[in-house]
Amino acid sequence: MLTRHHPLHGSPLGTQRAITSFHYGPAETGHQRGRKVYVQASLHADELPGMLLAHHLRQRLAVLETAGLLRAEFVIVPVANPIGLAQTVLLTNEGRFDLAGGENFNRRYPSLFAPVLAAVEGRLVDDEAANAQIIRAALREAAQALPQENELMSQRKTLLALACDAEVVLDLHCDCESLIHLYTGTALWPQAEPLARLTGSRASLLAAESGDNPFDEACSQTWWQLAAHFDGRHPVPMGCLSVTLELRGQADVSHPLASGDADALVAFFAHRGLVDLPAPVLPPLHNEATPLAGTDDLKAPISGLVVYVRDIGDEIRAGDVVVELIDPISGDVHPVRSRTGGLLFARQVQRFARAGRSLCQVAGNTPIRVGKLSSD
Numbered sequence: 403m404l405t406r407h408h409p410l411h412g413s414p415l416g417t418q419r420a421i422t423s424f425h426y427g428p429a430e431t432g433h434q435r436g437r438k439v440y441v442q443a444s445l446h447a448d449e450l451p452g453m454l455l456a457h458h459l460r461q462r463l464a465v466l467e468t469a470g471l472l473r474a475e476f477v478i479v480p481v482a483n484p485i486g487l488a489q490t491v492l493l494t495n496e497g498r499f500d501l502a503g504g505e506n507f508n509r510r511y512p513s514l515f516a517p518v519l520a521a522v523e524g525r526l527v528d529d530e531a532a533n534a535q536i537i538r539a540a541l542r543e544a545a546q547a548l549p550q551e552n553e554l555m556s557q558r559k560t561l562l563a564l565a566c567d568a569e570v571v572l573d574l575h576c577d578c579e580s581l582i583h584l585y586t587g588t589a590l591w592p593q594a595e596p597l598a599r600l601t602g603s604r605a606s607l608l609a610a611e612s613g614d615n616p617f618d619e620a621c622s623q624t625w626w627q628l629a630a631h632f633d634g635r636h637p638v639p640m641g642c643l644s645v646t647l648e649l650r651g652q653a654d655v656s657h658p659l660a661s662g663d664a665d666a667l668v669a670f671f672a673h674r675g676l677v678d679l680p681a682p683v684l685p686p687l688h689n690e691a692t693p694l695a696g697t698d699d700l701k702a703p704i705s706g707l708v709v710y711v712r713d714i715g716d717e718i719r720a721g722d723v724v725v726e727l728i729d730p731i732s733g734d735v736h737p738v739r740s741r742t743g744g745l746l747f748a749r750q751v752q753r754f755a756r757a758g759r760s761l762c763q764v765a766g767n768t769p770i771r772v773g774k775l776s777s778d
């Protein structure tokens with residue numbers, strides 16, 4: 403195991419923040435770069451189940467490394483957002499938005515498509531595996547060349563540079579109150595489906611572009627953009643299975659859950675031949691994947707007291723009332739109905755909402771939304 407520290411550029415005077423990465427297994431196979439897996443936790447710094455999962459996963463990787471069973475380099479970043487982790491306001495950690503500029507820590511990751519295309523144009527061949535090697539080298543160069551005009555951009559650059567050439571990228575998040583679920587690229591679903599089975603994911607939400615450039619898409623989108631560009635000329639694989647894994651709710655930080663999740667990830671790595679263990683029997687899939695555009699994001703019609711009348715895990719029919727917004731001054735009760743049928747998989751913790759606030763999500767299988775699909 404190797405430990406690497408990546409000091410962030412632009413830390414305030416008198417301070418120095420850094421990303422710490424832990425590297426297990428072989429980084430090279432012969433003269434070539436070998437296979438690589440990247441796992442990071444708590445990019446939204448107040449979403450902590452992934453941090454504990456990373457802690458358990460590191461223990462398993464250490465044992466597997468000692469036994470010589472790792473067939474890839476595994477890069478683990480348990481604290482992906484030291485900037486956010488340091489933002490305590492009135493006893494509460496604000497880990498989702500950067501207080502300096504208001505930006506969501508998991509948005510505005512730069513696209514690497516243009517510089518990678520410029521680097522690989524004229525160099526690709528008829529061999530998919532060879533093209534993947536060429537593209538991964540170009541991704542590394544493109545990420546290294548990104549500007550870092552402030553500390554936040556330096557953090558984004560550092561994380562992207564660590565992840566961009568991996569064949570599996572797992573970005574560990576959680577929701578407020580939630581069942582385990584995942585987000586990934588539509589083209590990646592065949593590769594992600596075993597992960598959904600092994601983790602027991604209850605909803606798998608697919609989009610080619612969810613909006614505002616989250617980390618997972620910055621890692622994977624270049625592959626399908628290149629595949630489209632070179633379609634009919636050169637084969638380009640979906641070379642990065644990048645998944646945002648939502649590890650239930652913010653309070654779901656426990657050893658039994660994190661230990662079980664770590665076992666599930668190791669089983670997935672065995673399934674892909676990334677660790678030399680027997681391939682697991684895949685459990686059934688809880689629910690078929692659905693388009694992210696089919697997820698209804700129910701919003702508060704007024705400012706008021708939030709009372710959920712349906713529970714997480716309920717199957718909702720289109721038109722069902724899921725929440726009531728109550729104005730205790732006028733006595734008015736505003737029912738909020740789901741526009742789609744499907745699984746109620748996530749809802750807010752706060753029981754008071756301002757008008758327009760997102761309250762909960764129902765995963766339907768028919769697209770009902772266009773434009774930006776990701777949450778704020």
Ligand SMILES: [Zn+2]
Nearest residue numbers: 446449575576
């Ligand atoms: Zn998150």
